[in-house]
Amino acid sequence: MTATEADIDRATIEAFLYQEARLADENEYDAWEALWTDDATYWVPADSADIDPNASVSVIFDNRNRISTRLNQLRTGKRYAQAPASRMRRLISNIEVLGVTDGGEVEVGANFLLIEARARGTHLWGGRTTYHLRRDGNDFKMSYKKVVLVDLDQALPTLGFLI
Numbered sequence: 001m002t003a004t005e006a007d008i009d010r011a012t013i014e015a016f017l018y019q020e021a022r023l024a025d026e027n028e029y030d031a032w033e034a035l036w037t038d039d040a041t042y043w044v045p046a047d048s049a050d051i052d053p054n055a056s057v058s059v060i061f062d063n064r065n066r067i068s069t070r071l072n073q074l075r076t077g078k079r080y081a082q083a084p085a086s087r088m089r090r091l092i093s094n095i096e097v098l099g100v101t102d103g104g105e106v107e108v109g110a111n112f113l114l115i116e117a118r119a120r121g122t123h124l125w126g127g128r129t130t131y132h133l134r135r136d137g138n139d140f141k142m143s144y145k146k147v148v149l150v151d152l153d154q155a156l157p158t159l160g161f162l163i
Contacts, residue, residue, distance in 0.1 A: 008097055008106055016133065016140045017110055021090040029071045037134055037143040040064045046156075049148040059149075059156065087117040098130075105132040105143055112147075123157060126150045 016035075023032040036042075044059040045051050053061045062070065074085075091113045098107040107130065114125040132144035149156070 008100075010095075010097060012138075013097060013106065013108055013133065013140070014095055017092050017095060017108070017131070020142070021092050021112070025088045025090055027074070027085055029075055033068065033071050035142055036064060036067060037136075037141045038064055040067060040143050040145075042067055042145050044147045044149065045152060047153050049152065059152075060147075084119070088114060090114045101132055103132075105134045106140070107132055120157075127152075 020032065020035055022028075023035070040063070042060060042062040043053055044061075045053065046057050046059045048056075051058070092110050093113075094109075094111040096109045098109050101107050109128060109130050111128055112126065116123045116125065127147055127149040129148075130144070130146045131142055133140040134143045
């Protein structure tokens with residue numbers, strides 16, 4: 001279902017973003033995965049926010065199949081970069097409804113700060129996320145998520161979790 005400017009309810013959008021962050025933080029992989037559309041793209045660019053992900057290296061550039069594979073690896077408990085699993089909390093702020101895409105999806109931008117606690121110490125991840133949200137009945141699903149890290153041009157420690 002496509003959205004129009006009149007369909008945009010800021011409170012529903014914010015609730016969706018907060019739920020998505022909570023599910024990821026609490027390792028609720030099944031529920032988090034259910035938030036994605038079948039044709040989703042999840043992208044974390046490396047080096048520059050404006051690269052072509054088909055021609056340059058990205059930290060993550062996953063289609064829906066790869067998102068599922070990544071989650072299955074985490075579910076097995078054999079992803080050694082996450083043994084034990086990171087303890088995380090995301091703070092979402094500066095939420096802006098950017099408009100409606102040509103495909104009729106709501107484009108939303110938000111800043112985030114993610115606190116990751118592991119045996120090796122605590123790491124702060126910060127950046128800006130752009131979402132494309134597609135109506136699914138009274139709710140939304142994500143068809144696109146782009147995470148631009150503040151320090152994307154620097155060497156990154158191991159990302160054994162989804163951000």
